[in-house]
Amino acid sequence: MPVTQDLIMATLKKVALPGGANLVDADLVRALTVQDGTISFVIEAPDAATAQSWAHIESEAKAALEALEGVEKVSIVMTAHGPSAPKPAAQTSSGEPPSLKIGRHPTPQQGKQGVPGVKHILAIASGKGGVGKSTVSANLAVALARQGRKVGLLDADIYGPSQPRMMGVNKRPASPDGKTIEPLHAHGVTLMSIGFMIPDGEAVVWRGPMLMGAMQQMLGQVAWGELDVLLIDMPPGTGDVQLTLGQKTELTGALVVSTPQDVALIDARRGISMFEKLKVPVLGLIENMSTYVCPNCGHEEHIFGHGGVADEATKIGVPLLAELPLALEARLAGDNGVPVAATDSPLAAPYDALAKRLVETGVA
Numbered sequence: 001m002p003v004t005q006d007l008i009m010a011t012l013k014k015v016a017l018p019g020g021a022n023l024v025d026a027d028l029v030r031a032l033t034v035q036d037g038t039i040s041f042v043i044e045a046p047d048a049a050t051a052q053s054w055a056h057i058e059s060e061a062k063a064a065l066e067a068l069e070g071v072e073k074v075s076i077v078m079t080a081h082g083p084s085a086p087k088p089a090a091q092t093s094s095g096e097p098p099s100l101k102i103g104r105h106p107t108p109q110q111g112k113q114g115v116p117g118v119k120h121i122l123a124i125a126s127g128k129g130g131v132g133k134s135t136v137s138a139n140l141a142v143a144l145a146r147q148g149r150k151v152g153l154l155d156a157d158i159y160g161p162s163q164p165r166m167m168g169v170n171k172r173p174a175s176p177d178g179k180t181i182e183p184l185h186a187h188g189v190t191l192m193s194i195g196f197m198i199p200d201g202e203a204v205v206w207r208g209p210m211l212m213g214a215m216q217q218m219l220g221q222v223a224w225g226e227l228d229v230l231l232i233d234m235p236p237g238t239g240d241v242q243l244t245l246g247q248k249t250e251l252t253g254a255l256v257v258s259t260p261q262d263v264a265l266i267d268a269r270r271g272i273s274m275f276e277k278l279k280v281p282v283l284g285l286i287e288n289m290s291t292y293v294c295p296n297c298g299h300e301e302h303i304f305g306h307g308g309v310a311d312e313a314t315k316i317g318v319p320l321l322a323e324l325p326l327a328l329e330a331r332l333a334g335d336n337g338v339p340v341a342a343t344d345s346p347l348a349a350p351y352d353a354l355a356k357r358l359v360e361t362g363v364a
């Protein structure tokens with residue numbers, strides 16, 4: 001009989017942990033592979049001290065699997081999910097250290113779920129980094145708030161959260177009840193970023209399941225309150241976070257940001273196709289860095305080409321929702337924590353128009 005993953009899991013289910021659970025029910029088996037009679041997997045203990053004290057569990061698992069017919073070799077690696085002793089938590093705005101830690105394995109979930117109290121959830125996505133997805137998210141959130149909508153902005157760009165800088169807030173959110181996380185507020189927008197929860201300059205090194213868990217927490221444990229619309233600033237590309245959000249969250253739709261260059265468009269197409277596969281409606285495309293207007297002479301130039309995003313929108317049958325100019329003022333505003341849509345600059349106008357359009361079409 002061939003050695004299957006099911007047989008291995010059934011065998012590991014019989015390996016009891018102190019306290020009565022077993023390796024499988026406690027969800028501690030990771031990266032299981034079986035090839036030509038060789039079984040490899042990782043046991044992820046809750047912390048380093050537990051991992052050390054579980055040497056006998058590793059041996060027991062190994063012996064049970066080696067006893068199966070057709071098994072030639074069993075290779076087990078014991079890792080720890082977190083440090084033995086908790087590090088002192090940063091102080092919150094309320095003076096209390098939050099007892100919630102972002103980053104954990106996901107809890108089982110049936111089908112796509114919404115966020116209680118939130119009417120619409122829009123993903124702002126791009127196929128490629130640096131095209132202005134975070135800039136668009138921040139400005140659109142502010143523009144929607146200026147039109148009287150109750151708006152939330154979740155910075156899910158786990159590898160490069162930019163909303164703390166763009167929205168001009170960066171403090172650790174409070175968790176007065178130890179169960180929910182209080183989001184922050186800026187420019188009329190309710191805001192949560194993974195950047196608030198990890199120390200500056202520290203890299204996020206989570207793998208798929210941890211990212212899924214963190215996303216679940218950011219959507220489910222943050223006290224978003226009643227919102228007309230929650231914008232999610234996604235990481236660029238088509239990785240774990242995008243897939244998880246698309247599969248597990250009831251998204252109203254996705255807005256895909258691209259610059260007019262062919263390279264950006266090729267990647268944007270990939271993002272669009274991912275949403276189609278996930279059955280998330282692509283509500284429209286947004287062209288950023290569309291034109292450059294010289295602040296000195298007023299001459300308009302299409303630095304990154306012209307018409308590509310509009311053509312793509314026509315091809316896939318979705319609207320081109322906005323064409324946003326390349327402007328130094330937009331970058332400086334973002335860098336200074338006051339999105340240009342929060343100012344009386346003429347650059348706020350296309351964001352106001354975009355926000356109005358989304359409200360009128362009933363998606364925000």
Ligand SMILES: Nc1ncnc2c1ncn2[C@@H]1O[C@H](COP(=O)(O)OP(=O)(O)OP(=O)(O)O)[C@@H](O)[C@H]1O
Nearest residue numbers: 129130131132133134135236325326327330331334
């Ligand atoms: N229309 C614009 N005019 C001028 N600068 C812009 C414009 N849009 C974005 N930028 C600047 O380009 C840089 C990248 O933008 P942003 O961080 O929004 O991109 P992104 O797609 O979210 O990137 P990543 O996903 O890699 O974080 C920022 O410095 C931003 O200020």
